[in-house]
Amino acid sequence: MTTVGYVHGYTARETRRLGDQADTLAQLLHAGTAYPAGSRVLEAGCGTGAQTVHLAAGSPGAHFVALDVSGASLAQARARLAARAPWARVDWVRADLCDLPFADAEFDHVFVCFVLEHLPDPERALAGLRRVLRPGGTVTAIEGDHGSVLFHPDSSYARAAVGHQVRLQSAAGGDALLGRRLQPLLTGAGYADVVVSPRTMYADGTRPALVEGFTRNTFIAMIESVRDEALAAGLTTRGDWDRGIADLHRAADGGTFQYSFFKAVGLNPGTPGRGRAS
Numbered sequence: 001m002t003t004v005g006y007v008h009g010y011t012a013r014e015t016r017r018l019g020d021q022a023d024t025l026a027q028l029l030h031a032g033t034a035y036p037a038g039s040r041v042l043e044a045g046c047g048t049g050a051q052t053v054h055l056a057a058g059s060p061g062a063h064f065v066a067l068d069v070s071g072a073s074l075a076q077a078r079a080r081l082a083a084r085a086p087w088a089r090v091d092w093v094r095a096d097l098c099d100l101p102f103a104d105a106e107f108d109h110v111f112v113c114f115v116l117e118h119l120p121d122p123e124r125a126l127a128g129l130r131r132v133l134r135p136g137g138t139v140t141a142i143e144g145d146h147g148s149v150l151f152h153p154d155s156s157y158a159r160a161a162v163g164h165q166v167r168l169q170s171a172a173g174g175d176a177l178l179g180r181r182l183q184p185l186l187t188g189a190g191y192a193d194v195v196v197s198p199r200t201m202y203a204d205g206t207r208p209a210l211v212e213g214f215t216r217n218t219f220i221a222m223i224e225s226v227r228d229e230a231l232a233a234g235l236t237t238r239g240d241w242d243r244g245i246a247d248l249h250r251a252a253d254g255g256t257f258q259y260s261f262f263k264a265v266g267l268n269p270g271t272p273g274r275g276r277a278s
């Protein structure tokens with residue numbers, strides 16, 4: 001199973017960060033996603049269930065199968081759902097999403113969020129997800145893109161710290177700039193009618209909940225979490241790193257911060273190996 005190289009790790013701090021991220025961004029990211037009652041939906045890479053809670057809330061009649069490679073994350077996901085959406089219909093599966101233990105066309109819809117950016121071959125993973133999707137079913141993929149970050153006051157140290165995270169994720173086989181690639185990736189994996197909508201998060205002092213939930217507890221926390229790896233890889237010095245993080249915090253302390261997510265929806269035309277239904 002492909003856990004090696006997963007850049008964010010599985011710490012309690014990361015669990016908190018994923019929860020903050022999902023709760024803060026729920027409206028922005030889940031708007032437009034609702035599955036009919038009775039439909040079978042695969043959530044691939046559900047992690048600690050941070051998105052599963054919002055998926056279930058948006059589609060209370062759907063039957064979810066939530067899959068992750070990490071047994072510990074699945075246990076936390078189960079507990080989260082039991083506490084926050086005990087009525088939800090969710091089956092939990094421990095498996096590698098690059099080697100899915102499901103029959104062809106078993107699902108009506110697939111949802112995958114903040115996972116493709118960690119995979120060495122996201123197009124192949126998307127093609128594998130299409131195999132288990134019925135013809136006419138949809139895939140929804142949500143990813144960020146660290147190249148979309150804008151902040152004020154500007155700082156070359158802060159930009160360098162973000163760049164170190166991008167480099168480390170790339171060295172681990174992922175791509176922190178994947179958001180901008182979603183349309184060609186889905187099309188290359190054989191999905192048709194792919195529509196991508198950028199979803200931009202903007203936070204300043206007039207939106208303290210977003211500053212806390214996203215700028216500080218999601219984005220800066222994610223950059224801070226690779227400090228030891230960045231130092232060990234010789235990408236930066238202690239002084240430069242600390243200054244970069246301090247400068248990022250200035251965007252939260254009276255400054256401004258913006259980040260774009262990309263949400264793609266594609267249809268399975270039901271023709272293996274074909275990009276568009278004919």
Ligand SMILES: C[S@@+](CC[C@H](N)C(=O)[O-])C[C@H]1O[C@@H](n2cnc3c(N)ncnc32)[C@H](O)[C@@H]1O
Pocket residue numbers: 002003006008018022044045046047048049050051067068069070073095096097098112113114115118
């Ligand atoms: C950043 S977390 C996102 C979790 C969740 N989708 C969310 O948005 O909160 C990425 C998740 O993908 C999972 N993952 C990475 N590679 C995987 C693979 N090959 N098969 C299944 N899960 C995988 C990790 O275990 C982790 O839980």
